Amino acid sequence: LGIFQGSERPSVAGQRLGAPESMGISTLEPGQRPPTMPPGRQVSIRVQMLDDTQEVFEVSQRASGKVLFDLVCAHLNLIEGDYFGLEYQDQRKMIVWLDLLKPILKQIRRPKNTILRFVVKFFPPDHTQLLEELTRYLFALQIKHDLACGRLTCNESSAALLVSHIVQSEIGDFDEVQCKQHLLNNKYIPEQDTLMDKIIEYHRKHVGQTPAESDYQLLEIARRLEMYGVRLYPAKDREGTKLSLAVAHSGVLVFQGHTKINAFNWSKVRKLSFKRKRFLIKLRPDLNSNCQDTLEFMMGSRDCCKVFWKICVEYHAFFRLFEEPKPKPKPVLFTRGSSFRFSESPSAGQVIVNGQKQSLNLGQSPDGRQPSPLTSPLLTDAGFVRTDDEDEVRRKRFPTDKAYFIAKELLTTERTYLKDLEVITVSFQKSVGKDEALPDSLRNLIFANFEPVYKFHETFLKDVEQRLAQWCWVWTHVKGWDDKWRFLCVLLTANFQKHSEALLELERMCRSSRKLEGLCRDFELQKVCYLPLNIFFLRPLHRLMHYKQILERLCKHYPPTHDDFRDSRAALADVSEMVVQLHGTLIKMENFQKLLELKKDLTGIDNLALPGREFIRLGCLSKLSGKGLQQRMFFLVRAAWLTASNQFKVHGQLPLYGMTVGNTYHCLSTLIDSSCSTNIHSSLHSSASEMEKWVEDIKMAIELADKCNGPSAEILSSSFTDSSKSLTESSADQESEDDLSASRTSLERQTPHRGNTTVHVCWHRNTSVSMVDFSVALENQLSGNLLRKFKNSNGWQKLWVVFTNFSLFFYKTHQDEYPLASLPLLGYSITIPSESENIHKDYVFKLHFKSHVYYFRSESEYTFERWMEVIRSATCSSSHIRSLSRKEPHVY
Numbered sequence: 001l002g003i004f005q006g007s008e009r010p011s012v013a014g015q016r017l018g019a020p021e022s023m024g025i026s027t028l029e030p031g032q033r034p035p036t037m038p039p040g041r042q043v044s045i046r047v048q049m050l051d052d053t054q055e056v057f058e059v060s061q062r063a064s065g066k067v068l069f070d071l072v073c074a075h076l077n078l079i080e081g082d083y084f085g086l087e088y089q090d091q092r093k094m095i096v097w098l099d100l101l102k103p104i105l106k107q108i109r110r111p112k113n114t115i116l117r118f119v120v121k122f123f124p125p126d127h128t129q130l131l132e133e134l135t136r137y138l139f140a141l142q143i144k145h146d147l148a149c150g151r152l153t154c155n156e157s158s159a160a161l162l163v164s165h166i167v168q169s170e171i172g173d174f175d176e177v178q179c180k181q182h183l184l185n186n187k188y189i190p191e192q193d194t195l196m197d198k199i200i201e202y203h204r205k206h207v208g209q210t211p212a213e214s215d216y217q218l219l220e221i222a223r224r225l226e227m228y229g230v231r232l233y234p235a236k237d238r239e240g241t242k243l244s245l246a247v248a249h250s251g252v253l254v255f256q257g258h259t260k261i262n263a264f265n266w267s268k269v270r271k272l273s274f275k276r277k278r279f280l281i282k283l284r285p286d287l288n289s290n291c292q293d294t295l296e297f298m299m300g301s302r303d304c305c306k307v308f309w310k311i312c313v314e315y316h317a318f319f320r321l322f323e324e325p326k327p328k329p330k331p332v333l334f335t336r337g338s339s340f341r342f343s344e345s346p347s348a349g350q351v352i353v354n355g356q357k358q359s360l361n362l363g364q365s366p367d368g369r370q371p372s373p374l375t376s377p378l379l380t381d382a383g384f385v386r387t388d389d390e391d392e393v394r395r396k397r398f399p400t401d402k403a404y405f406i407a408k409e410l411l412t413t414e415r416t417y418l419k420d421l422e423v424i425t426v427s428f429q430k431s432v433g434k435d436e437a438l439p440d441s442l443r444n445l446i447f448a449n450f451e452p453v454y455k456f457h458e459t460f461l462k463d464v465e466q467r468l469a470q471w472c473w474v475w476t477h478v479k480g481w482d483d484k485w486r487f488l489c490v491l492l493t494a495n496f497q498k499h500s501e502a503l504l505e506l507e508r509m510c511r512s513s514r515k516l517e518g519l520c521r522d523f524e525l526q527k528v529c530y531l532p533l534n535i536f537f538l539r540p541l542h543r544l545m546h547y548k549q550i551l552e553r554l555c556k557h558y559p560p561t562h563d564d565f566r567d568s569r570a571a572l573a574d575v576s577e578m579v580v581q582l583h584g585t586l587i588k589m590e591n592f593q594k595l596l597e598l599k600k601d602l603t604g605i606d607n608l609a610l611p612g613r614e615f616i617r618l619g620c621l622s623k624l625s626g627k628g629l630q631q632r633m634f635f636l637v638r639a640a641w642l643t644a645s646n647q648f649k650v651h652g653q654l655p656l657y658g659m660t661v662g663n664t665y666h667c668l669s670t671l672i673d674s675s676c677s678t679n680i681h682s683s684l685h686s687s688a689s690e691m692e693k694w695v696e697d698i699k700m701a702i703e704l705a706d707k708c709n710g711p712s713a714e715i716l717s718s719s720f721t722d723s724s725k726s727l728t729e730s731s732a733d734q735e736s737e738d739d740l741s742a743s744r745t746s747l748e749r750q751t752p753h754r755g756n757t758t759v760h761v762c763w764h765r766n767t768s769v770s771m772v773d774f775s776v777a778l779e780n781q782l783s784g785n786l787l788r789k790f791k792n793s794n795g796w797q798k799l800w801v802v803f804t805n806f807s808l809f810f811y812k813t814h815q816d817e818y819p820l821a822s823l824p825l826l827g828y829s830i831t832i833p834s835e836s837e838n839i840h841k842d843y844v845f846k847l848h849f850k851s852h853v854y855y856f857r858s859e860s861e862y863t864f865e866r867w868m869e870v871i872r873s874a875t876c877s878s879s880h881i882r883s884l885s886r887k888e889p890h891v892y
């Protein structure tokens with residue numbers, strides 16, 4: 001990637017990524033032609049791009065808006081065009097969107113005097129959904145424009161950090177003279193002069209960051225801002241208070257100034273309509289809410305209402321799921337009110353607008369062009385579609401022996417494991433550099449003990465790749481292979497204890513040094529750190545479990561007469577002995593790591609990660625209070641029972657000593673605290689299966705507390721005034737409904753640095769997980785190529801997929817440094833497609849949650865069964881009692 005500055009910037013956005021100037025045809029689609037023009041006279045339309053250049057496009061007088069939009073996308077080599085739109089100022093001086101279905105000249109009266117602007121129309125909640133670097137670049141230009149015009153407001157620190165990434169993208173690595181001169185010549189924010197020093201300070205830290213990485217960081221920061229992607233439409237409430245309305249991926253928003261005061265999630269909205277100047281939001285009935293079912297806002301005119309209402313419907317259509325509604329007969333002469341309709345169905349792929357079907361698949365352009373290699377059908381190295389016949393020929397070239405696929409699992413998971421080790425030995429080491437915040441003693445403890453392990457596995461991976469390529473999978477008859485397992489055991493034994501010490505010492509130093517804590521937090525924001533940092537410190541322990549599982553499957557497959565049976569058994573015995581020795585350490589460190597992760601997600605608790613503290617279960621339940629059932633997050637640890645709600649702030653804790661579980665019926669359970677002078681009742685509501693797991697774990701925790709000879713002296717210290725608050729105190733019930741509704745609307749509003757942590761996913765999918773589930777999800781890691789298909793797409797997409805920590809992470813290839821997207825699996829179900837779904841392929845499994853549906857296709861029966869097995873382990877929660885067998889590992 002080049003670095004562009006001043007007048008050297010390319011006139012076409014796609015040229016930054018090396019796109020050719022000719023024709024603007026996607027290089028991914030050989031032989032494709034520009035959009036067909038309707039016959040008739042041509043008119044010239046000027047379009048201003050996101051880089052402020054203007055282009056002139058010739059279209060027919062009868063051409064629809066879609067023809068022009070497709071020409072713009074082709075000119076830019078833009079594949080993910082669905083996120084963008086063309087806006088212009090109409091004769092009423094209102095900014096409106098060009099309707100792609102209507103003729104251009106019926107919308108624009110004077111095309112010669114009108115300039116259309118190509119801008120971002122739909123802002124996804126997570127920019128990692130954008131698959132193409134060009135798309136992210138265009139989004140970065142939009143953020144830059146919104147900052148400059150004052151639409152994207154934020155505090156001074158965020159503004160300075162955003163500008164520093166823009167400067168890094170435009171002029172490259174820090175040079176003080178060049179940076180100051182560039183900031184004097186270019187104004188990115190209204191108050192730039194007062195923030196000059198802070199911008200320079202931030203820019204100094206971005207050395208080595210490429211323009212693409214700067215764009216990524218820019219979007220990562222911007223998406224967390226409250227005004228990200230927000231366009232305000234002036235309105236008033238019934239009392240005449242000045243407000244603004246906006247629409248986002250999650251629903252309709254209400255602002256007062258630049259502060260969001262309310263949000264109406266799409267799931268709560270029954271109908272949107274307008275009557276003259278009145279914009280109406282009809283909500284679904286809610287017995288637990290005192291809010292009126294129809295809200296009314298006054299806007300400037302009927303036209304203002306219609307413009308906002310239409311963009312609301314389009315946002316709903318883009319971010320929700322749709323099916324074609326049955327057409328209704330149109331009135332012969334007149335129409336009144338809202339005629340724009342939408343509907344929902346299990347399909348993620350099509351939008352019905354005014355009765356016409358439009359494709360809105362992620363990565364697919366409006367004219368149906370094939371998307372990028374990530375989202376296209378299975379491609380060969382040359383970039384062409386592979387046919388089923390070629391697939392059959394390819395299948396015959398490779399072994400079908402089950403041992404081959406067991407060995408291949410070792411190879412694919414070893415690739416992921418080596419990448420995980422690189423997070424510590426390469427990325428983290430580079431990030432902290434020689435910063436004084438990381439003491440030399442801790443630096444040596446971490447890197448001196450991880451680097452030998454990394455170097456061994458680097459060589460080990462090459463050996464496995466060579467043997468698999470030649471299908472020379474024998475343990476004894478290849479010289480030196482048996483020695484590698486023995487050396488592996490010796491190496492891991494020598495380093496495992498040090499890895500645990502490194503994690504404990506890092507946590508201790510972070511508690512005493514805010515600067516080191518900030519370094520670690522900043523590193524976790526980097527895309528290469530796709531999991532919490534402390535998980536990577538436990539990867540060698542988890543890998544040991546993977547080796548044991550793979551060797552067990554191999555020994556089970558081989559008959560006793562097989563040449564490799566005895567030596568496979570010997571290798572398994574060595575690894576199993578290590579598992580027995582280190583199993584206690586693994587259990588303790590996994591528990592400690594989980595407590596550290598919860599500590600980041602929760603506010604109001606200070607001493608959660610203490611020796612002897614044991615995490616048991618977390619999840620979402622409905623708490624019965626004076627206001628009815630209210631959604632709450634609950635955390636069960638060995639010492640106490642915690643409840644949290646808005647932004648996961650702990651509102652109360654209840655010691656488990658002396659507690660009993662009352663009657664459980666109709667998914668409703670009552671907790672009774674007999675230690676108080678008057679009984680405290682807390683009624684909790686969930687599904688029958690969820691409640692059974694909760695009750696089982698709570699009873700077990702109460703038994704453990706009762707064995708401690710009285711109330712625990714280690715009551716969790718907190719930031720509330722009274723540390724003995726119970727679940728039923730009124731302070732939690734008095735929480736504002738605005739806060740509660742805001743906390744339910746979107747993942748990215750939460751305070752933790754990652755919007756898809758397990759706590760967030762449990763909250764939004766109304767489920768729970770136990771410590772056993774966490775351990776199983778981490779120890780059952782799986783990697784490999786899969787073909788993915790959306791419900792309404794035609795082709796299969798080849799992806800490198802990694803399963804770990806309850807999620808699937810998607811990459812283009814196994815060489816990629818970071819995932820392009822992820823799919824948290826909590827709440828999902830895994831099944832085999834039925835005949836009615838017309839999936840006529842072998843080894844296909846289906847993932848579905850509510851109306852979200854994904855199909856995945858594996859290469860063999862063995863890999864199909866393995867993916868089914870590990871994904872079920874993440875989607876079927878266990879109780880803590882069932883973990884007792886884990887703590888007594890079987891010696892082979």
